[in-house]
Amino acid sequence: MNTLNVMTQRLLIRTLFILFGVWATTVTTVADTLPNMIFIMTDDQGWGDVSYNGHPKIKTPNLDAMAASGIRFDRFYATASVCSPTRASCLTGRNNWRMNISNPMRADEGHLPQEEITIAEALKAKGYATGHFGKWHVGGFDAETAGSHVMPPWEAGFDECFSTHNVIVTHDPYAKLGKGGIKACYWHNGRNIPLDEGQNDPSLRGDDAAIVMTKAVDFIREQAAAEKPFLALVWFHNVHTPLGKNTELMKQYADCDPKEQVYFSNITAVDTQVGVLRAELRELGVADSTMVWFTSDNGPNLKGKKDVKLAAAQGGKFAYTPLGSSGAFRGWKRDCYEGGLRMPGILEWPAGITRPFATEFAAVTSDYFPTALDAAGIPLPTDRQYDGISLLPLIEGLETERKSPIGFHCNGMQAWTENRYKIVRTIKAKKKSSAQWELYDLIADPFEENSLAPKHPEIVQRMSGDFAKWAESAQADQQKVIAQHYLLGSTPLRKRDVESNNSPRRLRADANP
Structure with a gap:
């Protein structure tokens, strides 16, 4: 499909939403009835990396307060155990497999397909102002670095963008690093803020979490003054490496190991900004009418073989740390065991939550899109399959148990979870066959210590059959994406450019080989 056709198709999608939005806003008064929506997401923060889940050292008083005053999801899942797939699901309400995104993507390796309808596009058509702040990682920002895989937030429905394609140093990101240093960092509404400008702008120095939240708060203030409903995605870079050293926050952990001081203070940096946001919403008088969601994109990065290293070549400023916690859950980032998928999950929304409560309801990041549209009175499009639910x-107390299972496919692993049982397997990349399904009772054995597969083959057979039907649907959508956006060139693909099911990840069909 050539670029003109893709642009025409995306324009048609947006037009349909705009037409619907015009009709819908004639029925109700937008500013009086529509909730504002803020989706906060951290990077590589595990289920156990908050004090309300029992961490003995990490201090997260603001997240603790959110969890106590809203809904605390004790079984909230990322759609995948790695970054890009989860972010794609947040934006679209669809599983990453359908979009051919099953691994973290370099800028030139893949992108969110243009045919997807994003949460920003859907809400924008209903009169929302939309903003993205922080890490993006579902498409490149410019053709020079991304080739044909350009899909920045400002082309995905977001009006105001202060974003980065991927990770950056989490403190003073414009500092000169010499070898391995950065040439650019943040982009603002399609403009790359270069290194020299960033170094000379005081507002872009210091703590990255504070920089990102300041930009988000400026956007929120503007919309509150205009009495316009808003959507803000605040996607922090913390606690993905490289981690900067915020010496002021590190003082809170003076009695901890130096490695812990860096990691824990980076989580507290996020918590501090959550406090800034909550206070600002109260000051603006919009706290009651604002949904504030919080989660992480995947489990903690504990698989690195190296211990913490202070990068001497970079002046000892940055620490690379594998110190995250998934609590007692098995696994970490890149796993489809609970430790890689189960995240901290919170919703604070005073106008919509009559009483605070904790729940074991199985929720997932692909639920964001259907929930947001439902809250805004927008029906889901009927021309595609959605994996998330409202x-x-x-929230209204009408349901206590999920009715539809959740499927996972990422980084060489697959899983299928119901309310009680879960099956999980590792795909053997070097063989056509796959590992046998393991079966766990997540109520009796939430830490996945004892597989019940040998004792209950009938449960495995039933659940794997359901997974196969879902996988067939997901792969059918994936093949459409491959046909439209990817091709096999004359040069053999690298192993990382090929999915576990041998689908290409490298080139769009309309790209120059």
């Missing part, structure tokens, strides 16, 4: 019935 959580409004749970």
Whole structure:
């Protein structure tokens, strides 16, 4: 499909939403009825990396307060155990497999397909102002670095963008690093803020979490003054490496190991900004009418063989740390065991939550899109399959148990979870066959210590059959994406450019080989 056709198709999608939005806003008064929506996401923060889940050292008083005053999801899942797939699901309500995104993507390796309808596009058509702040990682920002895989937030429905394609140093990101240093960092509404400008702008120095939140708060203030409903995605870079050293926050952990001081203070940096946001919403008088969601994109990065290293070549400023916690859950980032998928999950929304509560309801990041549309009175499009569900019935106290299973496919692993049982397997990349399914009772054995597969083959057979039907649907959508956006060139693909099911990840069909 050539670029003109893709642009025409995306324009048609947006037009349909705009037409619907015009019709919908004639029925109700937008500013009086529509909730504002803020989706906060951290990077590589595990289930156990918050004090409300029992961490003995990490201090997260603001997240603790959110969890106590809203809904605390004790079984909230990322759609995948790695970055890009989860972010794609947040934006679209669809599983990453359908979009051919099953691994973290370099800028030139893949992108969110243009045919997807994003949460920003859907809400924008209903009159929302939309903003993205922080890490993006579902498409490149410019053709020079991304080739044909350009899909920045400002082309995905977001009006205001202060974004980065991927990770950056989490403190003073414009500092000169010499070898391995950065040439650019943040982009603002399609403009790359270069190194020299960033170094000379005081507002872009210091703590990255504070920089990102300041930009988000400026956007929120503007919309509150205009009495316009808003959507803000605040996607922090913390606690993905490289981690900067915020010496002021590190003082809170003076009695901890130096490695812990860096990691824990980076989580507290996020928590501090959550406090800034909550206070600002109260000051603006919009706290009651604002949904504030919080989660992480995947489990903690504990698989690195190296211990913490202070990068001497970089002046000892940055620490690379594998110190995250998935609590007692098995696994970490890149796993489809609970430790890689189960995240901290919170919703604070005073106008919509009559009483605070904790729940074991199985929710997932692909639920964001259907929930947001439901809250805004927008029906889901009927021309595609959605994997997420609206959580409004749970929020309103009408449901206590999920009715539809959740499927996972990422980084060489697959899983299928119901309310009680879960099957999980590792795909053997070097063989056509796959490992046998393991079976766990997540109520009796949430830490996945004892597989019940040998004792209950009938459960495995039933669940794997359901997974196979879902996988067939997901792969059918994936093949459409491959046909439209990817091709096999004359040069053999690298191993990392090929999915576990041998689908190409490298080139768009309309790209120059």
